[in-house]
Amino acid sequence: MTDKNPFSRRQFLAATSGVMGAAKLYGQGAAGEATPAAKLALQGGPKAVQGGLPQLVRWGQPERERMNALIDQTNLFYWKGPQTTLLIDRFRQTCPLEHVMTCSSGTAALHIAVAAAGIEPGDEVITSPISDIGTVIGVIYQQAVPVFADLGRNTYNLDPEDVARRITPKTKAIIAVHLAGNPCDMHALKTLADQHNLVLIEDCAQAWGAKFRDKPIGTVGHIGCFSLQAAKHVTSGEGGVVASNDPRFGPLLQRFGDKGMDRLAKGGLFEVFATNYRMSEPQAGFAAAQLTRVEGIAEKRSRLGNLLNDKIASTPGIEPHQVHPDDRSTYWFLMFRVRPESFKCERAEFVKALVAEGVPASAGYIPVPLYGNPVFQKHGFFAGRWPLKEQGLTTMDYAQVACPEAEAILKTGVRVTIHEGMGEAYVLSLATAVRKVATHYAH
Ligand SMILES: Cc1ncc(COP(=O)(O)O)c(C=O)c1O
Numbered sequence: 415m416t417d418k419n420p421f422s423r424r425q426f427l428a429a430t431s432g433v434m435g436a437a438k439l440y441g442q443g444a445a446g447e448a449t450p451a452a453k454l455a456l457q458g459g460p461k462a463v464q465g466g467l468p469q470l471v472r473w474g475q476p477e478r479e480r481m482n483a484l485i486d487q488t489n490l491f492y493w494k495g496p497q498t499t500l501l502i503d504r505f506r507q508t509c510p511l512e513h514v515m516t517c518s519s520g521t522a523a524l525h526i527a528v529a530a531a532g533i534e535p536g537d538e539v540i541t542s543p544i545s546d547i548g549t550v551i552g553v554i555y556q557q558a559v560p561v562f563a564d565l566g567r568n569t570y571n572l573d574p575e576d577v578a579r580r581i582t583p584k585t586k587a588i589i590a591v592h593l594a595g596n597p598c599d600m601h602a603l604k605t606l607a608d609q610h611n612l613v614l615i616e617d618c619a620q621a622w623g624a625k626f627r628d629k630p631i632g633t634v635g636h637i638g639c640f641s642l643q644a645a646k647h648v649t650s651g652e653g654g655v656v657a658s659n660d661p662r663f664g665p666l667l668q669r670f671g672d673k674g675m676d677r678l679a680k681g682g683l684f685e686v687f688a689t690n691y692r693m694s695e696p697q698a699g700f701a702a703a704q705l706t707r708v709e710g711i712a713e714k715r716s717r718l719g720n721l722l723n724d725k726i727a728s729t730p731g732i733e734p735h736q737v738h739p740d741d742r743s744t745y746w747f748l749m750f751r752v753r754p755e756s757f758k759c760e761r762a763e764f765v766k767a768l769v770a771e772g773v774p775a776s777a778g779y780i781p782v783p784l785y786g787n788p789v790f791q792k793h794g795f796f797a798g799r800w801p802l803k804e805q806g807l808t809t810m811d812y813a814q815v816a817c818p819e820a821e822a823i824l825k826t827g828v829r830v831t832i833h834e835g836m837g838e839a840y841v842l843s844l845a846t847a848v849r850k851v852a853t854h855y856a857h
Contacts (some may be wrong), residue, residue: 454854456770462847463772470835476706480699490695493677497699504705509632511657513664517671520619520641522691523654525552527637530666531613533558533586536807540577541589543783543820549617554795559808562785564817568736574602587613592621595744600626600634620746622647623712627740636660647711648704650697712744714834718841719745725845729852731756745832752826757855771847774831778824785815
């Protein structure tokens with residue numbers, strides 16, 4: 415089996431228009447398997463998934479070698495450090511971009527990108543309301559305004575048409591979040607960026623190893639941002655990478671991560687103002703070892719996620735996680751949606767039943783879209799205040815923002831863990847469990 419998404423173009427288009435599933439026979443799995451009619455584990459029946467969540471071994475010899483090498487170093491500073499140099503080298507093998515800055519987090523990578531892009535106070539940056547808050551922290555610290563656009567019903571990524579509607583003369587950038595490792599529609603977003611002279615920043619924090627068509631994620635936009643936080647596909651505990659091929663932004667990445675200091679320039683004078691987002695050599699060494707694993711992790715997650723998606727795709731009431739057939743999603747998680755009108759139970763009970771069957775499932779993702787958090791609703795970013803708004807540089811009112819599809823996604827999504835320690839048989843049993851629970855609660 416290849417890691418290409420097995421959904422056909424027809425299925426992809428059908429999912430886009432929301433008709434897939436309804437047209438299929440009740441009680442049939444994607445490959446025509448009969449839907450199991452066994453008693454739910456929640457009611458004392460047999461579990462569909464045998465054994466616990468497979469163990470994941472995330473580090474070993476390559477990481478140990480890097481740590482040993484560190485002990486012999488006399489300096490752990492990043493600039494021209496051997497671990498940092500190796501990390502940058504390996505990063506370029508995954509994501510071939512010329513200018514690369516290692517940094518302390520994905521949040522830092524995004525802040526560096528926004529600063530390097532020259533976003534000014536009052537400028538607007540369009541992005542996704544379903545993401546980690548780290549996507550917009552840098553925007554707000556640069557005194558710019560996150561503008562939230564709505565999402566694709568089943569991709570959970572920016573809907574380019576809604577992005578287009580939200581572009582104003584103040585818009586300067588788009589941050590495309592490849593949620594859960596699923597590539598955004600980069601053709602449409604790049605076209606919009608080119609038409610309106612916007613900087614396109616890719617938030618690849620959850621998308622290590624993903625591909626938009628055949629292009630490594632992070633290479634279509636102007637600047638790519640990655641996270642090495644503990645829960646990501648690869649990690650150094652905390653960490654990040656920001657990179658670009660663009661001669662306008664690439665050369666600025668280093669100084670915006672290093673207190674504004676251009677280490678290639680002589681004189682030591684500060685031309686720009688920035689904070690310290692440097693990554694240390696021990697972090698870089700660990701990350702460099704982890705990057706040897708990216709392709710294997712990406713290939714396996716892609717294959718397993720596609721398999722689960724395929725096997726639940728035609729279950730009535732279930733809308734699978736939509737991945738373009740020519741893209742590679744690396745499934746930081748898989749999230750399907752349940753159609754509330756198709757089931758006799760609430761989502762909470764559906765998830766409870768899945769968990770009882772042995773599925774590593776949970777309801778939704780973040781509790782509310784980013785704009786729904788109190789700090790946005792109260793515009794309380796700086797000691798409870800937002801100077802930008804007080805000075806009339808923005809009329810943004812997050813209490814008035816609505817992204818109906820994003821809100822519905824969070825209310826109807828069911829998230830399933832996918833990881834590279836799982837086998838195909840285990841994933842097939844997850845699909846069986848989903849069909850079993852869906853059949854049980856079907857109207
Ligand atoms: C989509 C997304 N963007 C940004 C970030 C921020 O990364 P970090 O936690 O490394 O600061 C994360 C981390 O969870 C993320 O998932």
